[in-house]
Amino acid sequence: MSLQGKKILIGISGSIAAYKIIYLVRLLVKQEAEVKVVMTPAAASFVSPLVLSTLSKNPVLVDLSNDHSWANHVALGRWADVMLIAPLSCNTLSKMAHGACDNLLLAVYLSATCPVMVAPAMDEDMWKHPATQQNLSQLKSFGHHIISVEKGELASGLFGEGRMAEPETIAEELRIFLNKSGKEKDFSGQKVLITAGPTYEKMDPVRFIGNFSSGKMGIAIAEEFAQRGADVVLVLGPTSLKPGGVVGKTISVQSAEEMYKACIQEFQDCDIAVMAAAVADYTPAVKENEKIKKQGEGMILELTKTKDILASLGAVKNKKQILVGFALETNKEREYALQKLNSKNADMIVMNSLQTTGAGFGTDTNEVTLFFKNGAEQKGSLKSKTAVAADIVNAVKTLQHD
The missing domain is CATH 3.40.50.1950 (Flavin prenyltransferase-like)
Structure with missing residues (x-):
């Protein structure tokens, strides 16, 4: 275009x-x-x-x-x-x-x-x-x-x-x-599930464990799919950002468990799933009903592992479904991204690094590398998250033609 x-x-x-x-x-x-x-x-x-x-x-x-x-x-x-x-x-x-x-x-x-x-x-x-x-x-x-x-x-x-x-x-x-209005509706009739934003893992009524994700990247992907005719379901973690009106359905969640349940339910009849959210790997073993008071010189917080949403979807996906995951790494980026691609049964992994200035949480730009199940790689440059979203969606379209 x-x-x-x-x-x-x-x-x-x-x-x-x-x-x-x-x-x-x-x-x-x-x-x-x-x-x-x-x-x-x-x-x-x-x-x-x-x-x-x-x-x-x-x-x-x-x-x-x-x-x-x-x-x-x-x-x-x-x-x-x-x-x-x-x-x-x-x-x-x-x-x-x-x-x-x-x-x-x-x-x-x-x-x-x-x-x-x-x-x-x-x-x-x-x-x-x-x-x-x-x-x-x-x-x-x-x-x-x-x-x-x-x-x-x-x-x-x-x-x-x-x-x-x-x-x-x-x-x-x-x-x-x-070119939005003139975009080919190449995902018309397809249901696309997307996750975006962080999760907040509750400790007590006023505290949580979270991360710095803003949800900008996932929302941009949701908007791109919607503009190209897809029936989008966005599972959105706690963030002040809201998707544009083109996105059909937004499910707001707080915790990793809530995001997991929403994804399991929506994935059954979807054609494409893009897991762009920054989901907590661990959650407090006990959620206190009252505010935890300061006592002593320290506190031990017991954590338990959350359910792996990408792996769970990869385990049940059929041959016609396309599953895309994200990998945000601080070291050994390529190695860890390829491990995730293979272990989670994903069709594509979008990797971005916190080592790249202007990429990662909270920024308006991003730089990603796409890793495909067939062994191909696609290195991108630093650009707006809107432009990166278009690259990712275009890559998904190529997977449908393979």
């Missing part, structure tokens, strides 16, 4: 990250997309309209009018297949969230009938401020797609979250987003 013939309207607000849009426009034009650019006056201080006009092969608009013409903001918002605002500054974010309209970019945004994507860029303290997060939530409530910020060196000289996604990442997000 390419960007050929797609109409992309880019809105640039005032941020040092605007320089990256030069390369983004070049990438999109090379993929045969039609690109138009509108900028805030502040953005013109960071990147030249002449450069962007030359690369996009279209005039770049900054003002609502000049001495000779008027910029038809209504027409622009109706022309595009998608409007991408990148970089999205903290100031422009606030204006969008509250409906302000004091420049051409905002006039186009407020009159746009096409989907809207945004790629924020700001310093870490601004990014984490409650007002910023509230404004982002407001944009999400409008149905806008947020391209996650990245962690790295910032313009202030600090290191942290707030960097705008790289042009290659944004181009990939655009490709996936624009």
Whole structure:
């Protein structure tokens, strides 16, 4: 799936990250997309309209009018297949969230009938401020797609979250987003079971044993399958994240035992199962009814092994069912992933390592290697979890053709 013939309207607000849009426009034009650019006056201080006009092969608009013409903001918002605002500054974010309209970019945004994507860029303290997060939530409530910020060196000289996604990442997000509606429904009529998130193993009424999984990867996989026509059942551990409306059924669970029971029941008539959740290997032997009080200098907590969901499904799966597991390792990654592939009767193992910066729990990006039952391997690069999900689902489709 390419960007050929797609109409992309880019809105640039005032941020040092605007320089990256030069390369983004070049990438999109090379993929045969039609690109138009509108900028805030502040953005013109960071990147030249002449450069962007030359690369996009279209005039770049900054003002609502000049001495000779008027910029038809209504027409622009109706022309595009998608409007991408990148970089999205903290100031422009606030204006969008509250409906302000004091420049051409905002006039186009407020009159746009096409989907809207945004790629924020700001310093870490601004990014984490409650007002910023509230404004982002407001944009999400409008149905806008947020391209996650990245962690790295910032313009202030600090290191942290707030960097705008790289042009290659944004181009990939655009490709996936624009091809969603045109995706082949190649999993239509198939039931897909997916697990995501952590499990919490209760110690007493106020404490539990858990892990740092956010559920982002599993939810992205669930959304990808659903967009491609599958009847998705998502068994979701405790997380603040929620799947998009395309996912048909979500079963919320807390413990490994609850996740096990849900999977055993749903697996019977499913075609594909992807076990992406970070399930606890052990659970407290005794769950106290009252809060455990501090006594003495230490405490011994007895743990018992939880049921192995992947192995249990592997033991009962039929020849037509496809079973995919995940392996998150800190050492001997390949060795342990291959052991899991063989011992759990899985058809594919998705391995990611905590040694890779930007991959693993809580991040918006991931880097995985796929191991197949036939001995093949597929090494991926660091990319958004949405893009990784597409790679995983495409790999599952190849297994159905084998």
